[in-house]
Amino acid sequence: MRFRGGYDILLQGRPEGLVRPMPEPATLYLPLRSPRFTFTEICVRHGQDVKAGDPLARDRRNHGVPLLAPRSGRVNLESAENHTVLEQAVKLQQPSDPARKQMSHIERESGAAVMRQRQLLALGAWQFFYDAHTGALPDPTGSPQAIIVCTLGLEPFVTRGDVQLRSRLLNFTRGLEHLQSLLEYQPIFLAIPDIRSDFADIIRNRIRGYASVKILAVPLTYPYDNFRILARRLGLKRSNGPVWALRTEGILAVDRALTLTKPCLVRIVSIGGAGVVPATHIKVMPGYPLKMIKEKYVFEPVARIINGGILTGETLGEQTLGLDAECRGLTVLPEQEGREFLGFTRPGWGRSAYAPCFLSSLRQRFRERFSTGMRGEGRPCISCNYCEDVCPAGIAPHLIHKYLYRGLIDGAERARVDLCVECGLCSFVCPSKIDLRRQFFEVKQLIHDEKQAICEEKARLEAVREAGK
Ligand code: SF4
Ligand code: SF4
Known part of the structure; x- marks a missing residue:
């Protein structure tokens, strides 16, 4: 099978192949949001005792997908905003078959x-x-x-x-x-x-x-x-x-x-990046307190914690207290405070880039220690085409960026922004540090919303016409 584009990203902090156990927490903090789900329908009452596997909430817009209690415990709906908290959490025998009885009619x-x-x-x-x-x-x-x-x-x-x-x-x-x-x-x-x-x-x-x-x-x-x-x-x-x-x-x-x-009810989650020792995998459950993970693995006093991978993950804010239901890994990067003025012009033996602009291009490829630093301020596109080289979707990110810079959304559509798979490689290799992935994500959302609005308006007019007959 033939692929195009792509890039082998070598960074320090790759999780080792071990799975390390974590201590059982007494309290779980289950976020009511994860990248795909928003659990708006709460199925439990404040103070209610639940068993492991009971549904705590559902996402009605996603076929009623449930947020399950990972442990038995008592529900607290008041102590943390946007979370369902499970106190006195204990690992009890799970019910053997909570679903089958309710579903025999579906089989028929x-x-x-x-x-x-x-x-x-x-x-x-x-x-x-x-x-x-x-x-x-x-x-x-x-x-x-x-x-x-x-x-x-x-x-x-x-x-x-x-x-x-x-x-x-x-x-x-x-x-x-x-x-x-x-x-x-x-x-x-x-x-x-x-x-x-x-x-x-x-x-x-x-x-x-x-x-x-x-x-x-x-x-x-x-x-x-x-x-x-x-x-x-x-x-x-x-x-x-x-x-x-x-x-x-x-x-x-x-x-x-x-x-x-x-x-x-449990997950194997990676914890990696330059701010972690050791970079590894841990066995945890949704809602596992981030504080306990940080205390054990994060040694950097100021670190950015990303929910997911380094290119596509989202930074976790202070308000998030536990792992969400879809977490596949945490990436921890040392936070670089203050601007690194003209950082991209420094020769750099230990820093790497897709462009052969640092002295390190004379070395063999190595795993770089990566921080949140931008290596200097954002700059305009220099038409180097690196983003196009690595793009696995076969589109020209720099061209789409130029259309968007001029507000020409039709041009971005014609340049097939819809084919972007949001892998983030273009943003990663871009020497001008342009956040192309985010731009494309936002414009795709905008185009989708506009098309949706047009369809809804057409349907409304059709309904009015039908009613008038
Ligand atoms: S984020 Fe989109 S445009 Fe950028 S490299 Fe990936 S697929 Fe291509
Ligand atoms: S990698 Fe960045 S600077 Fe180079 S062409 Fe693409 S958008 Fe422009």
């Missing part, structure tokens, strides 16, 4: 596959599913043209698939079997690294017997693990129906939900 009405999809939703495993083209949560009553399963995590520093898989290969293959049972004849594409290693060979051998699973060897270059890029490379067009996509943790959650009928 809609068939076994839809019932299993509903079960995945009720047990918190459906939230690991993505629509490969849009990134949204797919419809749990729908059916895809194909499923992409990706075992790679290539953005620094999100959870590595090999770390999650190493001791749970059996669960993973069983999860794939369950996934097959949701389909009639559609293929499952399993993306694994295109390297020869004992571990990759074990996966290949295990998968050989699965007729509908096709192996996809993917180079270890960012962002070839991106679902939209994979769907495009596979020729899976959006017009032919949805493509579902999952990562390793999703397959493990499917196995747990459909083999044991138990909710998936």
